[in-house]
Amino acid sequence: MTALVPRVQARLALPAHRLVRGMLEGGYAAVHTGRGIELADLRPYVRGDDPKDLEPKASARSGELLVKRYVADRRHTALLVVPTGRSMAAHRRPGPDGTGAGATAKRDLAALVAGLVGWLAVRHGDAVSLAHGDAGGHHVLRPAGGAAHLERCLQAAHAATTSEAAPTDLVGLLQHVARTVRRRTILLVVCDDVDASPDLVVVLRRLVAQHEVLVAGIGELDPTDPALAGGTWDLDAGAPLPSWLREDRRLRSEHAAGTAVRTRALAEAAAAAGASYERVGDEDDAVRAVLRLLERHRRGRRR
Template sequence: MASLLLRVKSKMAIFAHRKARGMLDGEYGSVFRGRSLDFDDLRAYVPGDEVRDIDWKASARHGSPLIRRYVAVRRQTLFLLTDTGRNMAALSRAGETKKDIVVMALGVMGYLAHRHGDVVGLVSGDSAGTRTIPAKAGEAHLERLLRHVSEHATLNAAASRIEDQLDHVARTVKGRNLLFVVADEVQASPALGQLLRRLRAQHEILWLTVRDAELVPGPGSAGGHSADFYSVTDSAVLPGHLAQSAPIAAAYAKAAAERDNARTVMLRQAGITHGEVDGSQDVVTALFALLERHRRAG
């Protein structure tokens, strides 16, 4: 069976050159602000590094800017949190199955944690239940987490309900941790907003939304414009000729925009840094932007 983590690392190598991956490492390391650090070594300055981390004396001797790198005195804990309900078996905006994008995003973040010596756990599930896999170190453990997500996010799974997984974390996960949430296009609500504010008071939270497929696929898509469309959520059918109707398309676009705006406002009010991704080819860039915004927000 092919390794999911190996696939993640291969895609990281394709989508980000060595300097960019180094910058991604640096952004991840900045998440736990104020933690106790010990000096590790020096490395060359790259755009995006904090000027305050430049070692000016060493830079003068070397002839070019050098950055001080530090290691955490203690390991930090990253919890990957995702929905494995049947919504994640649907297609994304880029035409891939959403769970493939989820696995890529969780894999990249988990691998960054591994490189920093942090431990990684998983909270996942659907409306039928939530499962926690305790945080551990090592690539074999990270592979197990990715495999669990990939195998459980199927069309046969129960309905998606990320609120249940978030509530589970609020009730059971102690201490201050980093939560990396990868979710569907969730519907904002007062109850969810209150839950997110409660979680944010305890944890650092990063949120990545996997975008839905368009109502009508573009030219050349499988099935063509005459095909009927199905909702993975409730198996409702939208006949192809109705999906192409201008009034229906306009109403759908308006509803989607209102939902997206409400979600953005909810996450912003909770103090959660968030981003969006259409496909796996965008994951590395989206995560870099997400981590950078989180650092600047702090």
């Protein structure tokens, strides 16, 4: 199976690290003392210290009361939420021969976008987790650090996204995350063009109340594109679309207008819930889109 993290590394340039630090700043392990699990040092007891922090053996040796200080655990957790319904297995644009061969699969772009945020987190020493699923069920991988765990997360989402998968259920997946993920995270939602339903706004608001929520939208393949000489396939219906779709200019215009309306509605729904939204055009635009998303979220937190 082709490794996905190297694809992310190849796309990620140095400016990403400079821009993203504004949002990911907040201290890391070994920077501040406080409550944690790793002992930092000992210091003399002062009035007001918690007696539970006393170190009896060291106090007996030194002849004075000493208390333990711990390294505060200030790592972030980046939770990558990727719907793996069959709509995410579709292709986004025709290949160079117009037949669809070599087209960009939405699941590849979704893995790239999720991997960019995940790799930034890994480089900062943060943990990465994954929530994925469709109408048939949902799964959450435990948070852990390191490139190997990020690779496991990306491979899990990528492998689960097939044309035989159940229908996409973004609202159900987000509701599952809201019920099961308690620790505060930087939550990235990578989704296709879904309807901005009231249920979606409700669950996004619930998540924003606990997490830092970012939404990256991935566009659909245009079935009216004349370049699709080999035709297109409706994954939900399991049948090819009629060829006359590519010959109707009015239908093409209406499809483009409908896509714009749906994209705008999703962006407005995210904004209404307090989440940041950015649309990702293609693989070449992925890094810039992620940076815009992180920067928009950083500015939003300051207001």
